[in-house]
Amino acid sequence: FKSFKMQSVSEFFKKNAAMLGYTGKLRSLTTLVHEGVTNSLDACEEARLFPDISVYISEIGPEHYRVIMEDNASGIPLDYIPHVFGKMLAGSKAHRNIQSRGQQGIGVSGAVMYSQVTTGKPTEVVTSTGDKIINKVNIKIDVEKNAGEIISRETLKNPDKWRGTRINLEAKNLQYNRSKYGPYSYLKMTAIANPHTRILFVEPDGTKILFDRNVRVIPKNPKEMKPHPHGTSADDILSMIKNSSATRVRTFLVSEFTRVSTKKVEEIEQISGLDLDINPKKVDWEYAEKLVNAIKQITFMAPPTEGLIPIGADSVKLGLEGILAPEFVHTVTRSPQTYHGGIAFIVEAGIAYGGGAGNNGLDIIRYANRTPLIFDQGGCCITEAAKSIDWKRYGVKDDNAPLTIFVNLVSTHIPYTSAGKQAIATEEEIYNEIRFALMEAGRSLSRYLSGKRRAHEKLTK
Amino acid sequence: FKSFKMQSVSEFFKKNAAMLGYTGKLRSLTTLVHEGVTNSLDACEEARLFPDISVYISEIGPEHYRVIMEDNASGIPLDYIPHVFGKMLAGSKAHRNIQSRGQQGIGVSGAVMYSQVTTGKPTEVVTSTGDKIINKVNIKIDVEKNAGEIISRETLKNPDKWRGTRINLEAKNLQYNRSKYGPYSYLKMTAIANPHTRILFVEPDGTKILFDRNVRVIPKNPKEMKPHPHGTSADDILSMIKNSSATRVRTFLVSEFTRVSTKKVEEIEQISGLDLDINPKKVDWEYAEKLVNAIKQITFMAPPTEGLIPIGADSVKLGLEGILAPEFVHTVTRSPQTYHGGIAFIVEAGIAYGGGAGNNGLDIIRYANRTPLIFDQGGCCITEAAKSIDWKRYGVKDDNAPLTIFVNLVSTHIPYTSAGKQAIATEEEIYNEIRFALMEAGRSLSRYLSGKRRAHEKLTK
Numbered sequence A, B: 001f002k003s004f005k006m007q008s009v010s011e012f013f014k015k016n017a018a019m020l021g022y023t024g025k026l027r028s029l030t031t032l033v034h035e036g037v038t039n040s041l042d043a044c045e046e047a048r049l050f051p052d053i054s055v056y057i058s059e060i061g062p063e064h065y066r067v068i069m070e071d072n073a074s075g076i077p078l079d080y081i082p083h084v085f086g087k088m089l090a091g092s093k094a095h096r097n098i099q100s101r102g103q104q105g106i107g108v109s110g111a112v113m114y115s116q117v118t119t120g121k122p123t124e125v126v127t128s129t130g131d132k133i134i135n136k137v138n139i140k141i142d143v144e145k146n147a148g149e150i151i152s153r154e155t156l157k158n159p160d161k162w163r164g165t166r167i168n169l170e171a172k173n174l175q176y177n178r179s180k181y182g183p184y185s186y187l188k189m190t191a192i193a194n195p196h197t198r199i200l201f202v203e204p205d206g207t208k209i210l211f212d213r214n215v216r217v218i219p220k221n222p223k224e225m226k227p228h229p230h231g232t233s234a235d236d237i238l239s240m241i242k243n244s245s246a247t248r249v250r251t252f253l254v255s256e257f258t259r260v261s262t263k264k265v266e267e268i269e270q271i272s273g274l275d276l277d278i279n280p281k282k283v284d285w286e287y288a289e290k291l292v293n294a295i296k297q298i299t300f301m302a303p304p305t306e307g308l309i310p311i312g313a314d315s316v317k318l319g320l321e322g323i324l325a326p327e328f329v330h331t332v333t334r335s336p337q338t339y340h341g342g343i344a345f346i347v348e349a350g351i352a353y354g355g356g357a358g359n360n361g362l363d364i365i366r367y368a369n370r371t372p373l374i375f376d377q378g379g380c381c382i383t384e385a386a387k388s389i390d391w392k393r394y395g396v397k398d399d400n401a402p403l404t405i406f407v408n409l410v411s412t413h414i415p416y417t418s419a420g421k422q423a424i425a426t427e428e429e430i431y432n433e434i435r436f437a438l439m440e441a442g443r444s445l446s447r448y449l450s451g452k453r454r455a456h457e458k459l460t461k
């Protein structure tokens, strides 16, 4: 025990960078782009702006690249720069019940760390909140302390009142190519799911690609959602009580949960036999368990749809038609469900058949909160659900059929299998819901295929 | 930015318990057993004891179990109990370059957290270092502070000078069965890889299973290893310099690395053109890069075999024969290699054919540091490597052939894909080495199968 020590979270993730997605040269580059772009999309969304994002990748030397990412989002105030870029587990999204692409407070600090570990250099951040000054900062992460370190700082005038953030970093042990695991494919898939976004992408050889907006309406914003009683545990209730100022359990239940009306509270009171007029601070585990047991016996309205924002059936259809030119497409948007913790989620699915669909058999396109999941396909709940379907029963007889499955999961908290956020854990309710969505789409495919067969038989008579 | 906040590492892992393996009822139970047993094995190993481990699982109610795990290891001093059981990222293994099953400082704190979150109860720990007293402690984890909280404490006399640790916890949302994902299979696979261990396992229905020692020799202990120059980066060198008291780069290189002799230092000096007599504290990034470039052009002896301890070809053979009764078994133990960071590793592989081998086709048994990897098979480097082999070229014509692949990776740091430690990231050198090991074993299988075919043809002539 003389060797017993504590390590900081940044030391842990530096040693285990594979857990953040920094494993393999191409994947590491795509991870850098992913962390920057998801932050820009989240920030633009929060500010209700049409996202204008630019990504420039240039080659400095063998396996040595410069990655520049710029957005027109809110910009970052000077005081927060060290925490945003140099502090893991610090962010504005983890503790709120809102659908966002980021949810950990690690992403861009991981990018600064990767750059620093492979090149010894700081990351340059140029940012302004649209006021008189632009801050230009060189920042590093003190891995032992998990703290941002401003190496140098310049203040520039901001005559055009530019607002946004521009990240400029160098990193090594990277590789660029246009395969489905590279930044090009990642950005293309991002554009499909976010059709109101404009992304300018410049490749190392200088090629400029513009993924332009094809929707001129900013989609509704995700809204912060209260937990739903369905799936809430005793521990959740006790944690919620800590952050609640309600003076009676009765009012706590109505104010802190979604879909709990005074009528439902009376039902809870009746079934549990509990005194709901006591102060919530007096609630102990036993009381909370009785609440949970009563809640389990009551049906509540499904979570509201306003908080969660899927890509949208039309955009999914457009996207699948754009990349696959299939002969058949069908999309399904399920109604909201909850998984443990009372966390609401929606499954959005699509099936494309024929044309360019399929990939020597079943091809699976995965998204979480409108962000493409490119890696760890073998370890994802979506893959497991898609493979559990007996596609023969829907008329897909051939193992090499031109079939592409599309699934997007939106939630206020995505249960990822690792901090690299590329695969979803197999949570029972989510797994089941994906299967239901795919079976629903499968029935539509089945009708199309049998219609096609009948037409074919008619012709050959 | 008014909602910008920091979360503790335990808050992060509580919210993302799936990342620790607490996802699904059976997997969560197996994870609890895994975290306790790997700690006991590590502790017994360090103390050079024959491990005597007991695991009792009993049903308290629907999906509600008590898990008791006891060992005869070193015991835990009172002062360290809060840090061992209630502090994530605190441990004795993460910062040392030694092959051990634990490497994060999270495992058992995660178990205490899971129990507390599902039952509200503390974990009871009974432990003694073999002195006059036994400490019996009820401990919880303060998730916000990432700190252990001793709820109650009792001191008992220790007349028999018992030494060890006994953990007693309750948890809900668990399920027990004897499938390959449950504790029974996990313990059986653990016993195979650690034949000097005795494990007593009592199932919920009261069935007692004894996995007895079948080896009466304690295997050699893993030894702390210095990093190997191969794969070491400039950042690694600068980090090593921080912890070194060497006064000249020349002596730093010899003392802090393995396989760097004074002769090799002269080669480094010649190729790099650097002054190796400066004080290491004066080394900057540029200098370190020049060292790394020189090192890349020099061949060094492979890392020593003493530090890394595989299961051993005989034990692997015995284990595969025991569980599969195959007609053919061949095992391969490769020599040490390094992956990035100069981290040494050894791949140990085995192929079993015929008899009970296979599982409607390729069956893969995975281990890391002699610990069975039960979950996340789809996301593991071992799986990827095994599937990349064209088994037809080794005479395995049938897709449903009775073929079982066994791989154990030992290293001073396993690059897991997530903190649940069930899948290995696809690091290029490790992936290649597993392939080489499997191809080597494949050639032996190929000779056996063609011999078998010839014998068959002779008979049928």
Ligand SMILES: Nc1ncnc2c1ncn2[C@@H]1O[C@H](COP(=O)(O)OP(=O)(O)OP(=O)(O)O)[C@@H](O)[C@H]1O
Residues within 6 Å of the ligand: A035, A038, A039, A040, A043, A071, A073, A074, A075, A076, A084, A090, A091, A092, A093, A094, A101, A102, A103, A104, A105, A106, A107, A108, A109, A110, A165, B004
């Ligand atoms: N381009 C940006 N514009 C405005 N704010 C940003 C930008 N990038 C990051 N931030 C802020 O910095 C915080 C930290 O970002 P970071 O990527 O480290 O974590 P996250 O996005 O919250 O979670 P995750 O680790 O899942 O990505 C964000 O929560 C956000 O508040």
Ligand SMILES: Nc1ncnc2c1ncn2[C@@H]1O[C@H](COP(=O)(O)OP(=O)(O)OP(=O)(O)O)[C@@H](O)[C@H]1O
Residues within 6 Å of the ligand: A004, B035, B038, B039, B040, B043, B071, B073, B074, B075, B076, B084, B090, B091, B092, B093, B094, B101, B102, B103, B104, B105, B106, B107, B108, B109, B110, B165
């Ligand atoms: N049964 C035990 N006997 C002796 N020491 C123990 C025992 N269990 C845990 N420890 C000590 O407590 C520390 C923390 O254990 P914990 O499981 O949380 O982390 P770890 O084993 O170091 O890493 P990992 O998270 O990978 O399991 C260990 O490093 C070890 O020093």
Ligand SMILES: [Mg+2]
Residues within 6 Å of the ligand: A035, A038, A039, A101, A102, A103, A106, A107, A108
């Ligand atoms: Mg982010």
Ligand SMILES: [Mg+2]
Residues within 6 Å of the ligand: B035, B038, B039, B101, B102, B103, B106, B107, B108
């Ligand atoms: Mg452990």
